[in-house]
Amino acid sequence: MATTSVRRPSPLNTHHHKAALGVFLVIVLAHWAEHLAQAAQVYLLDWPLAEARGVLGLPFPWLVTSEWMHYGYALVMLVGFVLLRQGFTGRSRTWWNIALGVQVWHHLEHLLLLAQSLSGLHLLGRPAPTSILQLVLPRMELHLFYNAIVFAPMVVAMLIHRRPGAAERAAARCTCAVAFAR
Template sequence: MSVPITSRVRLNERHHKAALSVFLFVVIAHWAEHVAQAVQIYALGWPIPEARGVLGLPFPWLVTSEWMHYGYALLMLIGLILLRKGFTGRSRTWWNIALAIQFWHHIEHLLLLVQAMSGLHLAGRPVPTSVIQLLVPRVELHLFYNTIVTIPMVVAMLLHRRPRETELAVMRCGCALRTA
């Protein structure tokens, strides 16, 4: 199912600023969950199975569900794709960097989901394992992935809010702090 062109146009013009705000809130909330989990492990000394972030404490299935993790990775990828057209110039470059990193992160989660569904795990591991997870533990890896997607995304948003004159001239949304 594809999003009608008129809806994408409105999203990247009239509703771009609001859509970016909602998207950024979701991304930062997810990133904060990974930070909370890392604090639980490294500052509070909790065992990894008990360190489930904030939402994972009352809802432990959130941490163990590969479907939920894949769904979030896919949602992020779709959001980055749908909101991309609203960016110009330097901000588009940074947004594309976030999109490329998220595409790989999505592939890693797809691999984890396929392993969880099939019961066949990478490299004979006892649990679903991503490619980079062969080198870096899962908690640290996903905190890293979410950080390296969030940083260029935030840079893109800051540059988008403060465009150069040439970028402002081609912007079709009201995200800029100043107008032409």
């Protein structure tokens, strides 16, 4: 007799989901802060782009130019979206999937940059590693854009997840939803 196994969600998507989302959000916000600090250095403080390195890049300038560091962050984001996805239901899952889809593309762009950095062969003979959308947008502004279009649906997903409708609450396996007084 054949049996079918029902795959149980991991603790990461049940009783640890709320904490894991909190850690993920802190990582994302720290990264956002770096990009916003760099943009402020360029646009508000009028620093040359080469000197605008965000917060961590000031004491550790190699961080800004390290394709490994940028790729590593893109990979951490992608893994986080995949690992935490199962905890979302209904509308929040839809928004999480949108953020995940954009992050897949963002990750591929960083993989392309890393491959160019390692091989020394740059896209279209450019003098430095160049991503596809960097052909139309400068790198700093492009990364602000990428972070915004990943962050916005992620926040929508998390807000809906915290305040689900009745059907979504019934389908949820975690304790992220805000309890309402009855």
